[in-house]
Amino acid sequence: xxxxxxxxxxxxxxxxxxxxxxxxxxxxxxxxxxxxxxxxxxxxxxxxxxxxxxxxxxxxxxxxxxxxxxxxxxxxxxxxxxxxxxxxxxxxxxxxxxxxxxxxxxxxxxxxxxxxxxxxxxxxxxxxxxxxxxxxxxxxxxxxxxxxxxxxxxxxxxxxxxxxxxxxxxxxxxxxxxxxxxxxxxxxxxxxxxxxxxxxxxxxxxxxxxxxxxxxxxxxxxxxxxxxxxxxxxxxxxxxxxxxxxxxxxxxxxxxxxxxxxxxxxxxxxxxxxxxxxxxxxxxxxxxxxxxxxxxxxxxxxxxxx
Amino acid sequence: xxxxxxxxxxxxxxxxxxxxxxxxxxxxxxxxxxxxxxxxxxxxxxxxxxxxxxxxxxxxxxxxxxxxxxxxxxxxxxxxxxxxxxxxxxxxxxxxxxxxxxxxxxxxxxxxxxxxxxxxxxxxxxxxxxxxxxxxxxxxxxxxxxxxxxxxxxxxxxxxxxxxxxxxxxxxxxxxxxxxxxxxxxxxxxxxxxxxxxxxxxxxxxxxxxxxxxxxxxxxxxxxxxxxxxxxxxxxxxxxxxxxxxxxxxxxxxxxxxxxxxxxxxxxxxxxxxx
Ligand SMILES: Nc1ncnc2c1ncn2[C@@H]1O[C@H](COP(=O)(O)OP(=O)(O)O)[C@@H](O)[C@H]1O
Ligand SMILES: [Mg+2]
Numbered sequence: 091x092x093x094x095x096x097x098x099x100x101x102x103x104x105x106x107x108x109x110x111x112x113x114x115x116x117x118x119x120x121x122x123x124x125x126x127x128x129x130x131x132x133x134x135x136x137x138x139x140x141x142x143x144x145x146x147x148x149x150x151x152x153x154x155x156x157x158x159x160x161x162x163x164x165x166x167x168x169x170x171x172x173x174x175x176x177x178x179x180x181x182x183x184x185x186x187x188x189x190x191x192x193x194x195x196x197x198x199x200x201x202x203x204x205x206x207x208x209x210x211x212x213x214x215x216x217x218x219x220x221x222x223x224x225x226x227x228x229x230x231x232x233x234x235x236x237x238x239x240x241x242x243x244x245x246x247x248x249x250x251x252x253x254x255x256x257x258x259x260x261x262x263x264x265x266x267x268x269x270x271x272x273x274x275x276x277x278x279x280x281x282x283x284x285x286x287x288x289x290x291x292x293x294x295x296x297x298x299x300x301x302x303x304x305x306x307x308x309x310x311x312x313x314x315x316x317x318x319x320x321x322x323x324x325x326x327x328x329x330x331x332x333x334x335x336x337x338x339x340x341x342x343x344x345x346x347x348x349x350x351x352x353x354x355x356x357x358x359x360x361x362x363x364x365x366x367x368x369x370x371x372x373x374x375x376x377x378x379x380x381x382x383x384x385x386x387x388x389x390x391x392x393x394x395x396x
Numbered sequence: 397x398x399x400x401x402x403x404x405x406x407x408x409x410x411x412x413x414x415x416x417x418x419x420x421x422x423x424x425x426x427x428x429x430x431x432x433x434x435x436x437x438x439x440x441x442x443x444x445x446x447x448x449x450x451x452x453x454x455x456x457x458x459x460x461x462x463x464x465x466x467x468x469x470x471x472x473x474x475x476x477x478x479x480x481x482x483x484x485x486x487x488x489x490x491x492x493x494x495x496x497x498x499x500x501x502x503x504x505x506x507x508x509x510x511x512x513x514x515x516x517x518x519x520x521x522x523x524x525x526x527x528x529x530x531x532x533x534x535x536x537x538x539x540x541x542x543x544x545x546x547x548x549x550x551x552x553x554x555x556x557x558x559x560x561x562x563x564x565x566x567x568x569x570x571x572x573x574x575x576x577x578x579x580x581x582x583x584x585x586x587x588x589x590x591x592x593x594x595x596x597x598x599x600x601x602x603x604x605x606x607x608x609x610x611x612x613x614x615x616x617x618x619x620x621x622x623x624x625x626x627x628x629x630x631x632x633x634x635x636x637x638x639x640x641x642x643x644x645x646x647x648x649x650x651x652x653x654x655x656x657x658x659x660x661x662x663x664x665x666x667x668x669x670x671x
Contacts, residue, residue: 164490
């Protein structure tokens with residue numbers, strides 16, 4: 091039960107002269123939802139293909155559900171779900187025919203499909219139309235439906251939300267949260283940390299084929315020690331000087347409005363200082379570092395932390 | 397085994413949906429009907445069995461058309477799926493690459509066999525319905541012609557897979573496929589004719605002629621259908637057939653080898669291909 095479902099040990103993959111992945115190691119635990127984040131060309135798709143056994147590592151080993159996936163063990167593949175980056179299907183077939191084809195290959199009962207269509211939000215009328223007529227969102231839903239066939243133990247989703255509108259994206263993450271409780275290991279890749287909206291247990295940031303950060307968002311925030319931005323607008327009656335607050339460097343941005351960047355450990359005490367006289371404060375904003383800033387931090391100072 | 401049938405079924409489903417099956421069947425039927433009724437006019441009733449005339453004209457049609465249809469179906473099979481992105485998903489499923497190729501082959505074979513059987517079948521049926529007397533031997537010869545046409549189609553489906561497995565783009569595969577068609581259907585025979593003319597009537601060593609004939613599957617097919625019996629007399633190919641030591645079973649074996657070799661090669665190339 092506690093053995094990791096996916097293990098990568100010192101994996102490297104080279105395409106001719108291009109080193110798509112150079113020395114990546116991590117383990118994915120059962121029931122974990124993990125985000126694999128990195129710029130385009132960072133090596134995310136290559137890592138996912140390695141986990142699927144579609145390509146072989148030039149160095150290191152990959153284990154998925156206890157086996158080397160490149161051996162193409164059918165029992166392992168039956169327990170894997172994969173949503174390729176910009177998934178495509180046979181245009182002439184209907185959604186239902188498409189899903190039935192994949193269900194047969196996975197030896198999943200074809201009669202279970204109605205429930206799956208409902209889960210991913212494809213209406214029965216849409217399921218009977220040729221895939222050619224589908225919008226990007228509908229194709230992505232069909233792609234997710236085929237990935238969910240046969241209750242996979244490991245789900246590998248390559249940029250599942252890129253190009254989806256925000257409502258669809260939210261819908262997508264709700265579906266994924268439902269799976270998490272069922273014990274499925276989910277790895278989803280993204281080229282933007284913000285897209286993940288704090289939905290994952292763990293984030294692995296890769297850049298140029300190397301892991302540059304790995305941990306919970308909370309932990310990564312802690313490591314990055316990015317400052318919180320506090321902005322205070324003083325009330326009319328109060329003096330026009332900066333709020334008191336010890337060692338903080340307040341900066342006047344507008345009339346009566348001051349801003350400061352404070353280290354995470356000083357945040358609470360400074361807020362208490364600023365608010366000792368509630369009447370003196372007209373407005374107060376606390377802006378936590380965004381995921382984009384966090385991402386930029388790790389990509390800027392790469393190699394800082396593993 | 398099951399996976400092969402699943403893939404074959406999907407290929408047939410697609411073929412039906414994008415009208416491949418319909419178009420090829422109608423094309424073959426229309427040409428077969430035209431040829432059989434045009435062909436029957438000049439010969440009139442000089443005692444030749446009508447169906448034998450049809451067999452000769454349809455065999456000639458097959459040599460041009462069936463390889464072309466087969467290559468059109470097959471050249472897209474692998475590179476097309478890779479280019480459209482459907483192959484990546486498929487190979488992540490519990491299915492082997494051999495099963496993918498064999499499944500596609502079975503599906504394409506079914507489409508081609510259906511089109512040939514029903515396309516050419518209409519010509520024979522039309523003859524029978526218009527009151528022509530057809531002997532049992534002619535029916536057998538007709539069935540043999542259809543079967544060998546399907547064999548010839550299988551050869552070119554297999555060759556099409558090789559071009560498809562080799563190419564990195566669909567358009568390249570299409571170009572190579574057309575080149576292959578031109579080579580076997582036109583250029584090879586013209587070159588062979590040139591050699592025969594250059595020999596100035598001196599017979600080639602018969603072993604050499606045999607080899608040259610089986611090295612081109614369309615020639616093996618031609619000899620199989622036009623080289624003997626009634627058809628041989630009608631087509632005038634009986635002459636060449638007399639000079640070769642090739643018999644029916646050997647020609648069929650040559651066609652089967654022409655199916656097995658490219659199919660194995662296509663499988664090899666596809667299995668090594670990373671995508
Ligand atoms: N089949 C391939 N042949 C050659 N280079 C490749 C191939 N696939 C990926 N690459 C290269 O490997 C690097 C990583 O690509 P990829 O894993 O697709 O990145 P990501 O998915 O993070 O955008 C890129 O530089 C890309 O150009
Ligand atoms: Mg990618």
